[in-house]
Amino acid sequence: MPPLSHAVILTGDRPTGPLHLGHYVGSLRNRVALQHSHDQYLLIADMQALTDNAGDPGKVRRNVIEVALDYLAIGIDPACSTICLQSALPALAELTLLYLNFVSVARLERNPTIREEIATRGFGRDIPAGFLCYPASQAADITAFKAELVPVGADQAPIIEQTNELVRRLNRQIGHPLLPEARALIPPIGRLPGVDGKAKMSKSQDNAIPLSASDADIAAAVQRMFTDPGHVRATDPGRVEGNVVFTYLDAFDPDPDAVAALKAHYRRGGLGDAALKERLVAILQTTISPIRERRATLAKDPDFVVDVLRAGTARARGRTERTRREVTTGLGLFDLHSPASSA
Numbered sequence: 550m551p552p553l554s555h556a557v558i559l560t561g562d563r564p565t566g567p568l569h570l571g572h573y574v575g576s577l578r579n580r581v582a583l584q585h586s587h588d589q590y591l592l593i594a595d596m597q598a599l600t601d602n603a604g605d606p607g608k609v610r611r612n613v614i615e616v617a618l619d620y621l622a623i624g625i626d627p628a629c630s631t632i633c634l635q636s637a638l639p640a641l642a643e644l645t646l647l648y649l650n651f652v653s654v655a656r657l658e659r660n661p662t663i664r665e666e667i668a669t670r671g672f673g674r675d676i677p678a679g680f681l682c683y684p685a686s687q688a689a690d691i692t693a694f695k696a697e698l699v700p701v702g703a704d705q706a707p708i709i710e711q712t713n714e715l716v717r718r719l720n721r722q723i724g725h726p727l728l729p730e731a732r733a734l735i736p737p738i739g740r741l742p743g744v745d746g747k748a749k750m751s752k753s754q755d756n757a758i759p760l761s762a763s764d765a766d767i768a769a770a771v772q773r774m775f776t777d778p779g780h781v782r783a784t785d786p787g788r789v790e791g792n793v794v795f796t797y798l799d800a801f802d803p804d805p806d807a808v809a810a811l812k813a814h815y816r817r818g819g820l821g822d823a824a825l826k827e828r829l830v831a832i833l834q835t836t837i838s839p840i841r842e843r844r845a846t847l848a849k850d851p852d853f854v855v856d857v858l859r860a861g862t863a864r865a866r867g868r869t870e871r872t873r874r875e876v877t878t879g880l881g882l883f884d885l886h887s888p889a890s891s892a
């Protein structure tokens with residue numbers, strides 16, 4: 550997929566815990582690669598995190614710095630990318646409130662990502678209204694920056710689709726294409742499964758490998774990793790499909806030819822899980838250890854991290870305020886700053 554050069558990028562994360570390898574494969578890698586050729590904004594979405602953590606705002610507050618540390622540790626350069634805080638950008642909340650009038654409750658309830666998340670969180674009928682409506686808030690995030698490119702994991706595709714529906718609806722009402730449609734940039738590898746083989750890596754499911762994992766944590770997680778239950782002895786032929794170790798090798802091994810040869814050997818029989826896991830442990834340790842070390846160094850200077858966040862949020866404020874004003878005047882709402890408004 551050719552990137553749109555110089556396009557604005559906006560993407561974000563909920564600060565509910567340290568970021569993990571699922572985020573890394575899903576979108577963090579893309580962000581580091583794109584930051585030099587694009588105007589990139591990274592939003593720490595604390596308001597969105599609250600939509601399913603209203604009982605624990607302290608967790609959300611504490612994790613703001615953790616996520617900022619993860620960004621800096623993976624190689625996000627604050628001179629190229631703007632890191633900003635959602636709750637400190639009032640234009641995002643104002644746009645959310647406006648956008649909620651342009652989407653129906655039925656459409657919000659149909660969103661497949663929301664449906665899946667409601668099921669995994671076991672909300673039943675007690676869904677927080679903010680949670681059901683978070684796609685409208687995410688549409689506000691994306692359009693406030695006039696972002697055209699949104700690097701996200703595969704699970705976020707329905708949210709971007711709903712954003713674009715809102716964009717078309719708003720542009721129709723406004724009468725000209727004020728807001729651009731956004732394209733989701735989804736890595737071909739798809740979603741990284743949890744170490745237990747569950748569809749999604751998630752801290753709450755205890756099946757994630759965080760970017761701050763120690764070498765011992767990595768080895769233990771790979772040890773737990775789901776392979777092929779029918780592959781009992783090393784000499785047995787084994788299945789590659791659905792085998793989590795191979796999914797991870799596909800995502801992280803720098804030598805795809807070697808992985809193809811390992812797959813053939815595994816299918817034939819004669820390749821044990823232990824040897825395979827040993828290779829994966831080494832690769833993951835090589836991937837994570839420089840990130841973990843940079844993170845530990847940065848964590849010693851929390852003032853620097855807060856300064857980065859403050860400067861980035863100040864930069865984002867002007868941009869998002871401008872869009873908010875364009876949308877309200879575009880919709881024809883009363884504008885106190887314009888003498889023509891009484892007409």
Ligand code: TRP
Nearest residue numbers: 559560561562563594597687690
């Ligand atoms: N919903 C995203 C997630 O859970 C986080 C997010 C908030 C986001 N605002 C965004 C992603 C805007 C992309 C664009 O990972």
